[in-house]
Amino acid sequence: MSRETGRQPKYQRIAAELRAAVDAGRYGPGDRLPGENDLMAEHGVARMTARQALGLLQTEGIAEARKGAGVFVRDFRPIRRRGIERLARAQWGEGRSVWSADIGNRELAVDSVEVAQEPAPAAVAGVMGLDENADLCVRRRRFVLDGKPVLLSTSYLPADLVADTPITQPDTGPGGVYARLADLGHAPARFREEVRSRMPGPDEGERLALPSGVPVVQIARTAFDAEGRVVEVNEMVLDSAAYVLEYDFEA
Amino acid sequence: MSRETGRQPKYQRIAAELRAAVDAGRYGPGDRLPGENDLMAEHGVARMTARQALGLLQTEGIAEARKGAGVFVRDFRPIRRRGIERLARAQWGEGRSVWSADIGNRELAVDSVEVAQEPAPAAVAGVMGLDENADLCVRRRRFVLDGKPVLLSTSYLPADLVADTPITQPDTGPGGVYARLADLGHAPARFREEVRSRMPGPDEGERLALPSGVPVVQIARTAFDAEGRVVEVNEMVLDSAAYVLEYDFEA
DNA sequence: AAGTGGTCTAGACCACTGC
DNA sequence: CAGTGGTCTAGACCACTTA
Known part of the structure; x- marks a missing residue:
């Protein structure tokens, strides 16, 4: 029903949701995140939109894509x-x-x-x-x-x-x-x-x-x-x- | 004719071309780079592909997009x-x-x-x-x-x-x-x-x-x-x- | 072999900038 | 108002990983 999404692009909303999940510890370092297909199904968006969301997390250094395998949470052990x-x-x-x-x-x-x-x-x-x-x-x-x-x-x-x-x-x-x-x-x-x-x-x-x-x-x-x-x-x-x-x- | 492009994605080739032009000084800090439409016409690619090329330059900190105006060469004066x-x-x-x-x-x-x-x-x-x-x-x-x-x-x-x-x-x-x-x-x-x-x-x-x-x-x-x-x-x-x-x- | 991300197309509508 | 970048769709083929 509601439409309390505010005026934010879909891909940013999806990214924010994933980011929050990582911050909350629901995904730890090395864990696999929902992939493009998962996000398309869950949120009813096109592939490119799901990709943008996952791309944002990679740009922020939170996640890392591995070809053919999935997108995973990065760890920082400097x-x-x-x-x-x-x-x-x-x-x-x-x-x-x-x-x-x-x-x-x-x-x-x-x-x-x-x-x-x-x-x-x-x-x-x-x-x-x-x-x-x-x-x-x-x-x-x-x-x-x-x-x-x-x-x-x-x-x-x-x-x-x-x-x-x-x-x-x-x-x-x-x-x-x-x-x-x-x-x-x-x-x-x-x-x-x-x-x-x-x-x-x-x-x-x-x-x-x-x-x-x-x-x-x-x-x-x-x-x-x-x-x-x-x-x-x-x-x-x-x-x-x-x-x-x-x-x-x-x- | 030839097909000496090697095995590199188009968007990376386009980005490399622009990067080289910037390095060579053909575009200086603050100059406007060719936009999405220019690249689509010049290289015969789809909008998303031109966007990827320009996105790469932004990711590298070489260029900066200004909504409604164009993509411009950044300057580094720290x-x-x-x-x-x-x-x-x-x-x-x-x-x-x-x-x-x-x-x-x-x-x-x-x-x-x-x-x-x-x-x-x-x-x-x-x-x-x-x-x-x-x-x-x-x-x-x-x-x-x-x-x-x-x-x-x-x-x-x-x-x-x-x-x-x-x-x-x-x-x-x-x-x-x-x-x-x-x-x-x-x-x-x-x-x-x-x-x-x-x-x-x-x-x-x-x-x-x-x-x-x-x-x-x-x-x-x-x-x-x-x-x-x-x-x-x-x-x-x-x-x-x-x-x-x-x-x-x-x- | 099935699933994943990587690349790409050909459209579309919008908000914003500059003239 | 014309042009720009920002967002989005609905498809497609490929290379790669995992099992």
Whole structure:
């Protein structure tokens, strides 16, 4: 009878109903939601309308479609990435975090490494105070957690600085790139991290195996040595559903 | 003749073509892109297919639809938010940033203030070490830049600590909440910021006037006084297209 | 083999914007 | 008022997953 639906598109009403059901716990992480056919029958709408409703939940990161299988509730169990190790644990101790996050038994591993010498992208050249097209050593890595890719890292270093060092090799040895920079007398002394968020490009979405509608976090980390020279720029692209970034600092 | 299109859906091909045109600068920020009717004619596809292509660009944050007007190229001119003021300017100086950002003449202003006493949300109660349902002073604010809302801030403070102080008033006086906490002998000494990104809920999208497909950045800032007591939790939701977060720190 | 989501068509009506 | 994007229908074929 009634018609108390208000002036809201059908697909939004359907999405709101499903969203409420998830919030209320009637569907938990990993559970299968009603599919297109279910919604068409329940609400008497066309396929495209049911799709719009389910698409909205995916856009919001609540649900994830798996071809041929169904639409499922996503879970959010992020890695906690501490930007400032020095302060983190010592001063506070654990347990005072807003978002719980287990790193626990799960293992973060490098999936692929690629080292090349390339001309500097404009933004990186600007930060380093180089000419565009000046050569850089570029290290690209992909990190996987439990088999799922979660982080793309592209590290830029001045080619002249790192020539003929292990930094130009896939395996940089114990302590990694920063230890090798220290060997060269250019240990990083300060860092600047710039953080933003956006939707992935098609290439990034693929390399991170992202369900559609999941944003990425982009971190541009600049490393300065004691003299203030920029010795590295590292551009990272993170699956936003996989990470919480933590920064601890003093007033 | 040929059929060298590869095995890619039409709407992705159309979107890729538009994306390339934007990247190549053939469409600049604010320019109008070909609309649904244009794409239907040019590519000989149905309306829904043209819509999918344009929808993809919006999902990626490249374009923004304006009802009745057209689809336009978005621009990204973010505010630079410095997490760690103490270090930022003194040690480096400006100009070594990957993403340029002007704050310049544009003014960040508070749009609405709302103060209330409410029971603690579970996550906040946990951080503060309180019982759930313990009363908190809750301050909700919205910030606008050039008339566009960019930040929603919800600040939680222990009700007993701030009772009968200006903190319970909309206007907290010079120096704001932190100055008043200092007056009480609980000046914040340390901060923890937890940063994540996700798609906005429908309410957030509306309150921030977000075009569809734009993610938000969520910051949970915990303030500790010198004794380690949690004196404030501030949950912020930012328009990701409006902000770059910067954190400077030492190795 | 049955069911699922992914893509696509060819129509339609509406509200809104811009002139 | 003409054009735009927003919503919606009623079909269709395909690739994929699950069993």
